[in-house]
Amino acid sequence: MTVTDRLDGFGPLAGVTIVELCEWVAAPAAARILAEMGAEVIKVEPPHGDAQRTQGPGFGIDRTATEDPTLDLNNTNKNWVALNLKRPEGMTVMKQLLARADVFMTSLRSQALERLGLDQEALAKEFPRLIWAQNRGYGEWGPNRDAPGFDAVAWAARGGVAASFPEAGREPAIPPQAFGDYNHAVVMAAGILAALFNRTRTGKGEKVVGNLYHTALWGGSIGILATQSGATYPKSRTQVPNPFNNTYQTADGKWLLLCQPQYDKYFGAMMRILGLDEYAGDESVNSLPALKASGKAPHVIGLLEGAFRTRPMEEWTTLLTEQDVPHQALFHYEDVIVDEEAHANDALRTVEYQAYGPRSIATSPIRFGSYGDPPLLLSKPTGYHTVDYLEKLGYTTEQIADLEASGAVLVWHGEAVPDTLFRSRRQVVPDAPPKRIPHRT
Structure with missing residues (x-):
């Protein structure tokens, strides 16, 4: 048969x-x-x-x-x-x-x-x-x-x-x-x-x-086009144009990927969620055009790095899920195998x-x-x-x-x-x- x-x-x-x-x-x-x-x-x-x-x-x-x-x-x-x-x-x-x-x-x-x-x-x-x-x-x-x-x-x-x-x-x-x-x-x-x-x-x-x-x-369409505009690869995570599209390490040494592509729209909300309220109104960093003009992307990335190191992964996962922020802990294949x-x-x-x-x-x-x-x-x-x-x-x-x-x-x-x-x-x-x-x- x-x-x-x-x-x-x-x-x-x-x-x-x-x-x-x-x-x-x-x-x-x-x-x-x-x-x-x-x-x-x-x-x-x-x-x-x-x-x-x-x-x-x-x-x-x-x-x-x-x-x-x-x-x-x-x-x-x-x-x-x-x-x-x-x-x-x-x-x-x-x-x-x-x-x-x-x-x-x-x-x-x-x-x-x-x-x-x-x-x-x-x-x-x-x-x-x-x-x-x-x-x-x-x-x-x-x-x-x-x-x-x-x-x-x-x-x-x-x-x-x-x-x-x-x-x-x-x-x-x-x-x-x-x-x-x-x-x-x-x-x-x-x-x-x-x-x-x-x-x-x-x-x-x-x-x-x-x-x-x-x-x-x-599959590399964005990278190929971005390279022609001067945004070459590979990139450093300390220099990405949008700090909300990046990886960050939590207090327990785990890595989290944040994916919030609408930086301008959610800047204020993200600053409040991360406990960085004093920066919510900073016009030199609150939009991607302003961030590019000021050259302060590494500064904002550093702020986010410090914020994410204040809590373990489990707490960030709970908080970001409650606030409907797209994110995900970085999985190894050992994690995938047991993923429900x-x-x-x-x-x-x-x-x-x-x-x-x-x-x-x-x-x-x-x-x-x-x-x-x-x-x-x-x-x-x-x-x-x-x-x-x-x-x-x-x-x-x-x-x-x-x-x-x-x-x-x-x-x-x-x-x-x-x-x-x-x-x-x-x-x-x-x-x-x-x-x-x-x-x-």
């Missing part, structure tokens, strides 16, 4: 088929988003598997032959087929899968796709209704168009993220691995959804392309591993009122569903054995992996309304 059979028609994309030829994170994560919307995602791996299967230990995460938490982050709700596309028989199976597909999603570079005959021009002639989607590190036309593009280089380094985030004068930041990949995955998923909708009007396929570098620049806000809204879902016990993993961030939270099924070993899909394509047992013997396909012969449906907390607690996975109509 395939994963799609287990999902039994869940989601607004039920009935949409995506053939994924992707490795690593960004593109597989985009396909994961669509899988959690109900699409049938057939992940085609080479016989040696997705390179992401090797990465867990580098992040401090273990894996077994049948359980790989790192792989699950990008690959829930998928079906696993292993083909050797360098062999004609393997490519024949690939084309048979594409003939039934709505979307071909790939992260291979253009030269490799052309060698395989899987480039957009070739597939558009053969399958004119197919959505062809390619995830790239850089764009299609610049000097880096053929360069490999991991998020660390294309997004964090070249996109300005690593150099812009730290305190001015400090070493470059190292964002968490794949931080840009997961943000970019939403962009790719959105492009594919738009192409699918447009096909309902035109009846024609489409080419969808996105790249990590562009997504980094989109994350679990109550199914941003984090608890799954169970036989080898490792319960783990919380992030879910895709879009919900539909008619379907509720998507059920999650974890990833499978390489080639786990190869036989299922070959049988769907009409291959006999003998033909499948011949394909395997020739090296054109890889079939999983290990132990069966449980198809456990992991549901959200509100779907399993006793007082939650029942959530049934709808059947196709």
Whole structure:
């Protein structure tokens, strides 16, 4: 039984088929988003598997032959087929899968796709209704168009993220691995959804392309524009133009982020809340134009630093919440893991591993009122569903054995992996309304 059979028609994309030829994170994560919307995602791996299967230990995460938490982050709700596309028989199976597909999603570079005959021009002639989607590190036309593009280089380094985030004068930041990949995955998923909708009007396929570098620049829009006005990055928190958009340390050594972008409007109120009433009427600092003209932003920041050091975090959180001031204690991931806000809204879902016990993993961030939270099924070993899909394509047992013997396909012969449906907390607690996975109509 395939994963799609287990999902039994869940989601607004039920009935949409995506053939994924992707490795690593960004593109597989985009396909994961669509899988959690109900699409049938057939992940085609080479016989040696997705390179992401090797990465867990580098992040401090273990894996077994049948359980790989790192792989699950990008690959829930998928079906696993292993083909050797360098062999004609393997490519024949690939084309048979594409003939039934709505979307071909790939992260291979253009030269490799052309060698395989899987480039957009070739597939558009053969399958004119197919959505062809390619995830790239850089764009299609610049000097880096053929360069490999991991998020660390294309997004964090070249996109300005690593150099812009730290305190001015400090070493470059190292964002968490794949931080840009997961943000970019939403962009790719959105492009594919738009192409699918447009096909309902035109009846024609489409080419969808996105790249990590562009997504980094989109995310850095304000910084890029501000730099052209002389407000360069990285910044020092002692020199920010708006002291109400800054971080401050409380009496117990914790850090709080204050976000009150309307400085002029709330200056007087903020001074009173912080016990700095004598400055409420100071015309040299009570508006952003005045603050820029007087050059007193560091002075106001110093006043706020002194005020915030007079109380512990808990007291500031209570006071600022009562006054409806946007703020937040700076969380580490240890705080996020136990955050009720994350679990109550199914941003984090608890799954169970036989080898490792319960783990919380992030879910895709879009919900539909008619379907509720998507059920999650974890990833499978390489080639786990190869036989299922070959049988769907009409291959006999003998033909499948011949394909395997020739090296054109890889079939999983290990132990069966449980198809456990992991549901959200509100779907399993006793007082939650029942959530049934709808059947196709």
